Amino acid sequence: MADRGILERLAEGVVLGDGGYIVELEQRGYVVTGAFTPEIAITHPGAVRELHLEMKNAGCEVLQVMAFYGSREKLNTVGYGDKVMEINRAATDIAREAAGGDMLVAGDLCTTWMWEPDDDKSDRLVADMFDEQIEAQAGVDFIIGELFFKLGEALLCAERIKRKTSLPAMITMSFRESNVSEDGFTAAECARRLQDAGVDIVGLNCMNDPQRMLPHVREMRDAFDGYLAAQPVAFRCTDETPWFTGSPAFPDRLEPNQLTRYELGEFAATAKDIGVNYIGGCCGCKATHMREMAKALGKFKEKHRWNARADMPMSETEFSRPRREAVSE
Numbered sequence: 001m002a003d004r005g006i007l008e009r010l011a012e013g014v015v016l017g018d019g020g021y022i023v024e025l026e027q028r029g030y031v032v033t034g035a036f037t038p039e040i041a042i043t044h045p046g047a048v049r050e051l052h053l054e055m056k057n058a059g060c061e062v063l064q065v066m067a068f069y070g071s072r073e074k075l076n077t078v079g080y081g082d083k084v085m086e087i088n089r090a091a092t093d094i095a096r097e098a099a100g101g102d103m104l105v106a107g108d109l110c111t112t113w114m115w116e117p118d119d120d121k122s123d124r125l126v127a128d129m130f131d132e133q134i135e136a137q138a139g140v141d142f143i144i145g146e147l148f149f150k151l152g153e154a155l156l157c158a159e160r161i162k163r164k165t166s167l168p169a170m171i172t173m174s175f176r177e178s179n180v181s182e183d184g185f186t187a188a189e190c191a192r193r194l195q196d197a198g199v200d201i202v203g204l205n206c207m208n209d210p211q212r213m214l215p216h217v218r219e220m221r222d223a224f225d226g227y228l229a230a231q232p233v234a235f236r237c238t239d240e241t242p243w244f245t246g247s248p249a250f251p252d253r254l255e256p257n258q259l260t261r262y263e264l265g266e267f268a269a270t271a272k273d274i275g276v277n278y279i280g281g282c283c284g285c286k287a288t289h290m291r292e293m294a295k296a297l298g299k300f301k302e303k304h305r306w307n308a309r310a311d312m313p314m315s316e317t318e319f320s321r322p323r324r325e326a327v328s329e
């Protein structure tokens, strides 16, 4: 376990989260397209480990357990519902091992698609599913609940984390076609209500590209004084459809919409200026995007360099020199 927790690190300055996993692993051929469930943790654990190590090598400071959509009902859709404990446990072990001694490991909970407002039955069902995953992910340093479209489900997630553990909780909301959550709350209201519920880090993740997430980020920053998180996608959106899963390119034609690493590096610098405390990436953010964010935040260290000349202009790298010399001879 790392000696300083997430709250101690945030008190000292910005923390860099990691990038996106599930869409990346789909593009690498391991994850069921559209379902985006995490059974890969037991079917191809090496692929998860490799992506964690890429994030580590890029300068990320946190590894998030690759248990996205790892709730029982979501896993049921691909026939893995009876393996929910095994999958969440395996994903946690892989992240812990890849993190080594210095990085933090964040547990992962997310929207279940089963929660409805004013419905006690859905409250109980979703609470039980969160509890199951929290238990299976024992040993993490803090827990991230992400991709919440409804504030009510986000608050329920926060309540289960606080009831079942003594770990810090980070909860992030996601916005699609509207500037209010799908149960009717603005970003500002979400931030304040989550902070009032004892959530340690509140923010936004997924759906929007940096340009379309920044207005929500600013709104939250103006609304509360706690730790703020922002993890946008690296797929270009439009003003008409500001969420990437609304694009006809989703889920299997996303490649041409990929943002460059430099656009995410710019986002990291802007987010820091605005006062975001936890900066990371979501879907589409590969290790190269995270490395550029690490550089923008002054976090890219010698030990992260994948070759000795990583900071030189590309034309000066060892890759091009032998060719240039060959041409001039």
Ligand SMILES: [Zn+2]
Binding pocket: 020, 205, 206, 207, 233, 282, 283
């Ligand atoms: Zn995402």
